[in-house]
Amino acid sequence: MMPFTYERAQSPAAAAAAAARSPSAKFIAGGTNLLDLMKLRIERPGHLIDVNGLALDRIEPTAEGGLRIGALVRNTDLAADARVRRDYAVLARALLAGASGQLRNKATTAGNLLQRTRCPYFYDTDQPCNKREPGSGCGALAGYSRQLAVVGGSEACIATHPSDMAVGMRALDAVVETVRPDGATSEIPIEGFHRLPGETPQIETALQPGELITAVTLPPPVGGTHVYRKVRDRASYAFALVSVAAVIQRDGSGAVALGGVAPKPWRRAEADAALPQGAQASAAALMQGARPTEDNAFKLKLVERTLGAVLAEARS
Amino acid sequence: MRFDTPATTNPIDRLRIIGQPVDRIDGPLKVRGAAPYAYEQHEAVPNQAYGWVVGAGIAKGRITRMDLDAAHAAPGVIAILTTENAGPLDKGKRNAAPLLGGPEITHYHQAIALVIAESFEQARDAAQRVQVAYAVEEGAFDLAEAKAEGVGPSKDSPDSKIGDFAKAFAEAPVQLDATYTTPDQTHAMMEPHASLAAWDGESLEVWTSNQMVAWAHQDLAKTLRLKKEQVRIRSPYVGGGFGAKLFLRADILLAALGARLAGRPVKVALQRPLIANNTTHRAATIQRIRLGAGRDGRLTAIAHESWSGNVEGGEEENAIQQTRLLYAGANRLTGTRLAHLDLAEGNAMRAPGEAPGLLALEVAMDEMAEKLGIDPVEFRILNDTQEDPEKPDRPFSQRQLIECLRQGAAGFGWDQRSAQPGTRREGRWLVGLGMAVGFRNNLVDKSGARVRLDGEGIVTVETDMTDIGTGSYTIIAQTAAEMMGVALDRVVVRLGDSSFPASAGSGGQWGANTSTAGVYAACVKLREQVAQALGLNASDADFADGMVRSGERSIPLADAARDGALTAEDTIEFGDLQKRFQQSTFAGHFVEVAVDAATAEVRVRRMLAVCAAGRILNPKSARSQVIGAMTMGLGAALMEELAVDTRQGFFVNHDLAGYEVPVHADVPRQEVIFLDEVDPTSSPMKAKGVGELGLCGVGAAVANAIHNATGIRVRDYPITLDKLLDRLPG
Numbered sequence A: 001m002m003p004f005t006y007e008r009a010q011s012p013a014a015a016a017a018a019a020a021r022s023p024s025a026k027f028i029a030g031g032t033n034l035l036d037l038m039k040l041r042i043e044r045p046g047h048l049i050d051v052n053g054l055a056l057d058r059i060e061p062t063a064e065g066g067l068r069i070g071a072l073v074r075n076t077d078l079a080a081d082a083r084v085r086r087d088y089a090v091l092a093r094a095l096l097a098g099a100s101g102q103l104r105n106k107a108t109t110a111g112n113l114l115q116r117t118r119c120p121y122f123y124d125t126d127q128p129c130n131k132r133e134p135g136s137g138c139g140a141l142a143g144y145s146r147q148l149a150v151v152g153g154s155e156a157c158i159a160t161h162p163s164d165m166a167v168g169m170r171a172l173d174a175v176v177e178t179v180r181p182d183g184a185t186s187e188i189p190i191e192g193f194h195r196l197p198g199e200t201p202q203i204e205t206a207l208q209p210g211e212l213i214t215a216v217t218l219p220p221p222v223g224g225t226h227v228y229r230k231v232r233d234r235a236s237y238a239f240a241l242v243s244v245a246a247v248i249q250r251d252g253s254g255a256v257a258l259g260g261v262a263p264k265p266w267r268r269a270e271a272d273a274a275l276p277q278g279a280q281a282s283a284a285a286l287m288q289g290a291r292p293t294e295d296n297a298f299k300l301k302l303v304e305r306t307l308g309a310v311l312a313e314a315r316s
Numbered sequence B: 001m002r003f004d005t006p007a008t009t010n011p012i013d014r015l016r017i018i019g020q021p022v023d024r025i026d027g028p029l030k031v032r033g034a035a036p037y038a039y040e041q042h043e044a045v046p047n048q049a050y051g052w053v054v055g056a057g058i059a060k061g062r063i064t065r066m067d068l069d070a071a072h073a074a075p076g077v078i079a080i081l082t083t084e085n086a087g088p089l090d091k092g093k094r095n096a097a098p099l100l101g102g103p104e105i106t107h108y109h110q111a112i113a114l115v116i117a118e119s120f121e122q123a124r125d126a127a128q129r130v131q132v133a134y135a136v137e138e139g140a141f142d143l144a145e146a147k148a149e150g151v152g153p154s155k156d157s158p159d160s161k162i163g164d165f166a167k168a169f170a171e172a173p174v175q176l177d178a179t180y181t182t183p184d185q186t187h188a189m190m191e192p193h194a195s196l197a198a199w200d201g202e203s204l205e206v207w208t209s210n211q212m213v214a215w216a217h218q219d220l221a222k223t224l225r226l227k228k229e230q231v232r233i234r235s236p237y238v239g240g241g242f243g244a245k246l247f248l249r250a251d252i253l254l255a256a257l258g259a260r261l262a263g264r265p266v267k268v269a270l271q272r273p274l275i276a277n278n279t280t281h282r283a284a285t286i287q288r289i290r291l292g293a294g295r296d297g298r299l300t301a302i303a304h305e306s307w308s309g310n311v312e313g314g315e316e317e318n319a320i321q322q323t324r325l326l327y328a329g330a331n332r333l334t335g336t337r338l339a340h341l342d343l344a345e346g347n348a349m350r351a352p353g354e355a356p357g358l359l360a361l362e363v364a365m366d367e368m369a370e371k372l373g374i375d376p377v378e379f380r381i382l383n384d385t386q387e388d389p390e391k392p393d394r395p396f397s398q399r400q401l402i403e404c405l406r407q408g409a410a411g412f413g414w415d416q417r418s419a420q421p422g423t424r425r426e427g428r429w430l431v432g433l434g435m436a437v438g439f440r441n442n443l444v445d446k447s448g449a450r451v452r453l454d455g456e457g458i459v460t461v462e463t464d465m466t467d468i469g470t471g472s473y474t475i476i477a478q479t480a481a482e483m484m485g486v487a488l489d490r491v492v493v494r495l496g497d498s499s500f501p502a503s504a505g506s507g508g509q510w511g512a513n514t515s516t517a518g519v520y521a522a523c524v525k526l527r528e529q530v531a532q533a534l535g536l537n538a539s540d541a542d543f544a545d546g547m548v549r550s551g552e553r554s555i556p557l558a559d560a561a562r563d564g565a566l567t568a569e570d571t572i573e574f575g576d577l578q579k580r581f582q583q584s585t586f587a588g589h590f591v592e593v594a595v596d597a598a599t600a601e602v603r604v605r606r607m608l609a610v611c612a613a614g615r616i617l618n619p620k621s622a623r624s625q626v627i628g629a630m631t632m633g634l635g636a637a638l639m640e641e642l643a644v645d646t647r648q649g650f651f652v653n654h655d656l657a658g659y660e661v662p663v664h665a666d667v668p669r670q671e672v673i674f675l676d677e678v679d680p681t682s683s684p685m686k687a688k689g690v691g692e693l694g695l696c697g698v699g700a701a702v703a704n705a706i707h708n709a710t711g712i713r714v715r716d717y718p719i720t721l722d723k724l725l726d727r728l729p730g
């Protein structure tokens, strides 16, 4: 861990402005991801801006009839919120499928969106990794890649985004609200929030330097049956091999997003459109252009199977 | 005390305290945090500094340059240890690769430096500033490749051949020839390897977390070229080991060297991500099994060959050892093949040999039963033997395998298993039952103890035996209490100190039987002293309720020590009963699994183990051992695997996020039954071991249950869902 300075921000705009002043600054929320990475020197902020005191921890209705979730709302509180459980159950279920009770008590909405990959080569500083050290190569591509992406990756990086929460939000068309160092606010639909790696896997989101997440908003409830199904190598406390977030309407239409398969929560309009035709067609659309490795080619089948199970559950 | 004839009736047989399910006596200390583990020995010595281990970033090659300037300049740094300033070092008898590497590197994360600083955080920070350049060399990292290139039997462990296997196999009307693989595994114990070392002139004291104080003592002295008398090792509490802490490892050595260099006490805990590649692990195996049987189901030919790899000087994973003893059959061939690999050193992990060996053999037996159309339980019973199949004049001391299987089958509802796989479906789940035999030899080695009786009637036991979470403190106290006829709370047990009599230590499931037998021997001597002091005849004196009775006389035990404490020390030494009798422990493992028909996720629903393992010294701690082992077996079957990067030569998933072991949600209802058994050939305690038995065969029972549920036979562990998915109905 490198030495760093620390401050408690006084307002969201001040936090963003402070971040802009110090190029190596980072915000710290629950710290459950950032601190681990700092101890390993994978993250090396020279300055930490603590955003916990910014009163961003409320869940409020929006004028449009949706929900506005403060950036600092803890995962536990979000999953337990009565409105979320009633109207956005896929999100509550996704949250509860992630990490452990203790971690969810600390983890925040913004921190969860911004958690970094669990690629083992990213974590081992003796190994090449383009995301950690741009240009050093990708250790995983020809190495051990069982957990990693089958679609959306590049020659430079096949890391997955490990969040469950974000997959639920993707199925719900959430929007990320931010404030920039100049005080301007912005809205980023979750679809465009996470970036594909291309040749710059170190750039993971659409956020600009210093930009602070203030909230995530959910559109008005769409009804339907909400299912989140996470498939992994043990029953709990593991990242997804494949996860499926689905909101399915009576007529068979709906929205489906995947976790564990791509550098970002994965959703495709063609796949949603194909839902009434069943899992096979929808999975094929989701996996179109997939380039799995030998280690993770099974995920293609697993996506289809899991989606099939999810649709069956939604119908029953 | 020499133990060379089977035990007759002795005070242990009273079973007033021994054999009772008493709570562990160290429990309250542990739950209150009052039992200091090695890294928490804050009071042991003042002025402790912190060491952080730098591991090699390559698997094989040489360090060409090591730049320590930035690290030396970092805040709080006291010293940096490397081979340059470590002084001359020997290698421990039980170490293959050097614990401190450089310039030559023999495996990934081999320790190459220890950065010592005023605080843990400063040591870590400075260690991250160490710059190392390497010249990488080609290495061998792929067991399958090494096998394909051809490895023969080694001189040290030639094949064992009985009868004419090739002929019998060729002639057998029913044959099986199958190959199984088991992966590299890491012990993943809760407490990492940790040590605190302090020098006083030429004398060294170490507080550590080690299963075998005497081995660590000997190897530390040897490595540092010291006399054993100059070294003292203490390991009073151990947060799990599973074999990872059988040996002198880098934490101890680097703490000692670091403390000498820094001129003050240094403590070192191996960082979790280092442990998989820095320390020992269970080596992967490739096992070929051939079985031949008559249509009546009797085995006529048994062959088991096993390939594993290791570094120079390392040994093979002896996965064939149970196959030499478990089933009858006139024609037999067993052998191991050892390839050279440049991964970290392979060495013992809980039930070395049998754990991976039974993962293969007991699936092969299931496959063979299926081919024969015989129930898997009956097939094993049919091929039971009461003698060593390689030496028919050598009987098993006790072999209640058939009883384990019959009782297990009845208790588990085995008759509800459908012989036709893939036929029981409950909603999304395919349900199946599986069983396997558990088998683990009973090993013994000499073990010493000292007992003291003071004027208050308190009995204090001292031995270098360790309690690695197993319950040694408790069963040793029970033994002394039984022997001296006092209540448990009158006994004080002090363990894990090299200044105490050397015990057999905690390993190979011999700890409970041998260490209590050592305490027994010392207590026999103490009873003689007591009788003499009280003017009684030792041979007919009865020690009970704090009194010693003989004829009409009854005297308080404490009176014997009125004029000063009485102390007795003895070591149990074993004669040739192990040679005359094959001493083993047995289990029948039964498992029910459910497999998701769509996603192939496997959930174990019920587990039962019926064990025959000699006298059970404490049913509560024995049960804990077995259910823990069953959980480990579930992990071995379904998820545990060190993933090898065969280009870079290392275990990639080297932390507890990547190396998955079962969590609570994976562990179902577990039931354990111990058969009534005493084994007078094993020791005066008539006990054997259970700690490893509980693991042996469990994984195969899971695999067999998966086959019963799905009809799919997976021969490569762990059985992750990708190996089932394609062949499931959906």
Ligand SMILES: Cc1cc2nc3c(=O)[nH]c(=O)nc-3n(C[C@H](O)[C@H](O)[C@H](O)COP(=O)(O)OP(=O)(O)OC[C@H]3O[C@@H](n4cnc5c(N)ncnc54)[C@H](O)[C@@H]3O)c2cc1C
Binding pocket: A026, A027, A028, A029, A030, A031, A032, A033, A034, A035, A051, A071, A097, A098, A099, A100, A103, A106, A107, A108, A109, A110, A111, A112, A113, A114, A115, A162, A163, A164, A165, A211, A212, A213, A214, A237, A238, A239, A240, B657
């Ligand atoms: C053992 C373990 C298991 C886990 N398992 C799962 C799992 O199964 N599923 C899952 O989804 N997650 C899992 N997680 C990850 C966990 O969900 C994340 O660590 C957590 O959500 C991060 O939130 P945080 O508030 O602690 O973030 P922090 O660690 O505080 O921050 C993470 C990042 O977000 C940035 N940041 C924080 N707040 C803001 C803001 N308002 N604006 C801009 N940037 C910000 C920080 O600068 C940092 O870069 C696991 C974590 C651990 C340690």
Ligand code: SF4
Binding pocket: A117, A119, A120, A121, A122, A128, A129, A130, A131, A132, A137, A138, A139, A140, A141, A148, A156, A157, A158, A159, A201
């Ligand atoms: S997949 Fe991405 S994160 Fe993993 S090693 Fe390659 S570049 Fe790094």
